[in-house]
Amino acid sequence: MPASALGLPSELALAFLAGVLLNLTPCVLPVIPLKIRTIIHHAGASPRQRVEAAVAFLAGTLLFFLAIGGAGALLHWTWGVLFQSPAIIAFLIAMMAGFAAMIFFDIDMPVPAFAYRMGGGRHMEPLISGVLAAILSTPCTGPFLGGVLAFALTQAPAVLVAVFLTIGLGLALPYVVILLHPSLLDRLPKAGEWSRRLRQALAFLLLASAVFFAGSLLSTHVTLWLWRAWAVGLAVWAGVAIVQRGTLTVRIVAISAAALGLSTAFAGGLLMLPHGGPLHWRPFTEAQLVAARRAHRPVLVEFTAAWCINCKILEKTVYVAPAVVRAAQRENLVALRVDLTRPNPAMERLLVKDGGAGLPFAEVRDPEGHMTEIFRGLFSPAALVAAIDRSASHLDMTG
Structure with a gap:
């Protein structure tokens, strides 16, 4: 069993920091509206009620990480494996759409009768x-998380579960602190029309x-029209908010939200059909690796999935960057893609074997087939260009 050069206490500290930083990843952004709603609903409550809400939030986070840590220990699941299940993705889509409607129309969450009977x-x-x-x-690997997960997957079950619980503690901490200290929000303007629009x-x-x-579940064309319908809805909502009588703050909120949302959708290529990209990706196979090695x-190699938000960010920014494209053309690079949208045990074993524990994950191999660089999580075009150049120089030094 490999031991960490840092030791368990340091790995747990990194796990905690990785959990805190997960709050800044694109994957967690969607749940921020629900977190804000939870905080606002309890900001004026009694100290006891706020403590109970903080404990409930922390309990929800830790229960999930306990479950996923146990599954990792017993079933050897990798980070993000839940999103390979169409049923789980469909359930999450329904939840997010339902929560979006609740937040938009300010509808109270329906609570099952058993929860009332239990007083909760x-x-x-x-x-x-x-x-x-x-x-x-779980679809994202933020800063430090890739290394922490790679360490955890080599440890005894108790250590792996402890690492996962520590990640969950870090993820929940910022919101627990705000729930316990609502005075941190006192500088915000009083609620009104602007807050409703926000x-x-x-x-x-x-x-x-x-x-x-x-x-992840629908065809490309259906998804494209869903994005276009979302963009039209956002534009119409912003237009109505702007023309209606309201304060300057309300109009700024509407214009800013529409500009940010629509520009992001356009820049991300969400409103048009996708294309292969300048690297001319090919599906990964062992035969492709052998052919590349024979051709020197x-x-x-990119490990990706349709549900991996950070993977899509890399594909829309890093892999299409002019410097990366020039380096790929200069070195006659072969770009291979491993799609883990659905379960693929062979490729999942390859991911772990090559040092990955979640998505996104990428590796650069030299012309002799030796792995010279790995990337966990997000990285910059400059880092990838340097890795491509090093792969060529590695051959010069060893050839």
């Missing part, structure tokens, strides 16, 4: 918010996430 009705929303935040964090804008963010994950060509 008012804590259902923070509990579900904590669970959903934890679930939506809430509605955040509902569009949650709805966009539902559309994104729907792309370096190889870039």
Whole structure:
């Protein structure tokens, strides 16, 4: 069993920091509207009620990480494996669309009768918010998380579960602190029309996430029209908010939300049919690796999935960057893609064997087939260009 050079206490500290930083990843952004709603609903409550809400939120997050950590220990699941299930994705899409409607129209969350009988009705929303935040964090590997997960998957079950629980604790901490200290929000202007419009804008963010994950289940053309319908809805909502009588703040909120949402959708290529990209990706096979080695060509291997938000960010930014394209052409690079949208045991074993524990993950191999660089999570075009150049120089030094 490999031991960490840092030791378990340091790995747990990194796991905690990785959990905190997960809040900044695109995967967790969709649940921010629900978290804000939970915080606002409890901001004026008694200290005891706020403590109970904080405990419920933390419990929801830790329960999920306990479950996923146990599954990792017993079933050897990799990070994000839940999103390979169409049933789970469909359930999450329904939840996100439902929460978006609740937030947009300010509808109270329906609470099952058994929760009322147990006296926990008012804590259902923070509990579900904590669970959903934890679930939506799993398609992303943020800073430090890739290394932490690679370490955890080599450890005894108890250590692996402890690492996962520590990640969950870090993920929940910022919102627990705000729930316990609502005075941190005192500087915000009093609620009014501007806050209603802001809430509605955040509902569009949650709805966009539902559309994104729907792309894992639906055809490209259907998903394209869903994105276009979302964009039209956002534009119409912003137009109505602008022309209606309201304060300057209301109009700024509407214009900013529409400009940010529509520009992001356009820049991300969400409103047009996708294309192969300048690297001319090919599906990964062992035969492709052998052919590249025989032709003395370096190889870039990307492990990706339709539900991996960070993967899509890399594909829309790093892999199409002019410097990367020039480096790929200069070194006659072969770009291979491993699609883990659905379960693929052979490719999942390859991912773990090559040092990955979640998506996104990429590796660069030199013309002799030796792996010279790996990337976990997000990275820059400059880092990839340097890795491609090093793969060529590695051959010069060893050839």
